[in-house]
Amino acid sequence: MKLAGRVSQVKPSLTLAIAAKAKAMKADGIDVCSFSAGEPDFDTPAHIKAAAKKALDEGKTKYGPEVGEPKLREALARKLKTDNGLNYKAENVMVTNGGKHSLFNLILALIEPGDEVIIPAPYWVSYPEMVTIAGGTPVIVNTDSSTGYKITAEQLRKSITPHTKLFVLNSPSNPTGMVYTLDEIKALAEVVVDADILVVSDEIYEKILYDGAKHISIGSLGEEIFARTIVSNGFAKGYSMTGWRLGYLAGSTEIIKAASTIQGHSTSNVCTFAQYGAIAALEGLQDCVEEMRLAFAKRREVMLERLNAIPGLSCPKPDGAFYMFPDISKTKLKSLEFCSALLEQQQVAVIPGIAFGADDNIRISYATDMATIEKGMDRLEKFVRTVSG
Secondary structure: OOOOHHHHHOOOOHHHHHHHHHHHHHHOOOOOEEOOOOOOOOOOOHHHHHHHHHHHHOOOOOOOOOOOOHHHHHHHHHHHHHHHOOOOOHHHEEEEOOHHHHHHHHHHHHOOOOOEEEEEEOOOOHHHHHHHHOOOEEEEEEOOHHHOOOOOHHHHHHHOOOOEEEEEEEOOOOOOOOOOOHHHHHHHHHHHHHHOOEEEEEOOOOOOEOOOOOOOOHHHHOHHHHHOEEEEEEOOOOOOOHHHOOEEEEOOHHHHHHHHHHHHOOOOOOOHHHHHHHHHHHHOOOHHHHHHHHHHHHHHHHHHHHHHOOOOOEOOOOOEOOEEOOEOHHHOOOHHHHHHHHHHHHOEEOEEHHHHOOOOEEEEEOOOOHHHHHHHHHHHHHHHHHHHO
């Protein structure tokens, strides 16, 4: 059988592959310390689950509008205005099967052969693959620790060509945990407006911030940048709802209509009763979000201290999300070799940085319990001392 050529152009997700291998080893009775997961280890808050159960009991089990339940779209518009300073109406918002799906819909609706999409590296693994599937060209702009792994306005300006259509901005960042400051966002917004391109702001980690860091939605900085901004977000990270597959996209009515047309011919509507859980997440008390954030903050401090005490590793302090992105270059191993050996020799699962466009780094999630962090860091230290000789 001859498969479509686009399949061979897309790389499988290394993050999912390593997480699957770690789970298989655990199923075989092996004591694995897994730091590969990109999801909170907390249960979904009780009031959110209760709302979905109530919706089930009330018969909310039928097809719904492809763009989402009206009450949820209205709640999302209110949230975007109140929390993010973005003046969207319900008609500017669509509900998707997870944050990833919102981006996939957008890329398919927007990008075609010949279009370039600027993606700062390190990047979330699926950004360039989505662009490739759509026939566009990912333009990777490398960053490093000197700028906090953040693209500068000057780098963005130099990367823009007549073919540039979209710039991907992710803050707080996966995999680095870095958060762009107000001044940095302003400078990037000026470039976007001057070049008259679009920007998609992936804000899935907006609620997980530390040390007074502030999340700034780039579209809130003025009418001109607002008109060129599309927002992708979801409920997975902030409310520990990864398996619910609930995301959303906000933008101009033209873009939302185009993205919803694609969704209408692929997945149709999002799970109806799950959307009522999302309404409860938005409208209920936010104590559950703060409880998780505080737990992540404690784990961050412990893991960062342990990592930077290991000779051969260095790691900047993340301002958000729940990832560390240490530099392993002094070990003389590239990321895939490092991660494979670490899993085989010490039963510790982390993600190779090459998956994010940074082969001298690894990603370590601290969305796990403190005991696993302590044990895993002991094993990591033993491994690094061994390979560093």
